[in-house]
Amino acid sequence: MELQAKPAKVGVLSCSGESEPEGTITRNAVRLVMEKYYPGVAVSLCLPLYLAGDGGEREFSKKYPVITVDGCEKACAKLSTEKYSGEVEYSIDIRRLLAEWGIKNKLSRSRPGELEWEITERVAGEIVSIIDKLVSEGKIEVQDTPGQ
């Protein structure tokens, strides 16, 4: 990625996969990071805008370092970003995390309950850790993080 100056924001793109519970988790985790942990710093984009938008969306990964959050191994967020926009700094695969955390419960895509929200918070924590790392590496310049 060629960045002219240190960006003040980081792009966090979720697959938002509608057919899978993990897709709902990616979407909600990214929103949590945007609203609660890194407001004004974490920015996102509706993934299908790469095709439906006016083209400016394809500059996304050139403007910001991008973290992708995918619900399954198909890695739509990561691959779509690479295909239409550019390089991805970090990628998260929820199913891999769930396996690491030993979570095998059946999850709901439409009505997230206590467990789904607990997982969502943990995933948000993973995203926050990556943003912290990008900040410490000097890849983004954050002046203040009120949600931290």
Next chain:
Amino acid sequence: MNRFTVSEMRGRDTEDKKVYVIPCSGIGKPTASVGRDAAYRVIEEKRPKIADTICLALLTLGDKEALEKVRTADVITIDGCAKDCAKKNVEAAGRPPVSSHRVPGYLKDNKDCKPESVLDIGEGGEKLVEIIADDVAREIDRFSGGAGAGCDCKGGCC
């Protein structure tokens, strides 16, 4: 709204096929959350026998299986804003949706049903979900000749 007539739909030999209800993947607006929940209400509660969904991002990526589903079944899209990502991505897959909806249009007609936020659409948002889901379910009944509702009215629908 983009609609095919019932006779056109029947001409496409759809009786035994799924109807895919595809919401946009919008992450920035509460109306996108409403569209997503409306799709779930249709496929999980109102017409579970015939309705299903596909991850829109898979279409964006050009996944073969997702493309095949969209090209061989009927699709209803629900978009959260005027960018129409769901509709446009389905069109780009090679076959236009049989019907497409925009949540803001429903909101305009139901001003007391304003959703609160992306993560919590609140009571107003829930009402809007029900209104949209009912509309989509009725469309499915018409398009499927009543197969979705499990009735015998041949698309009347009852």
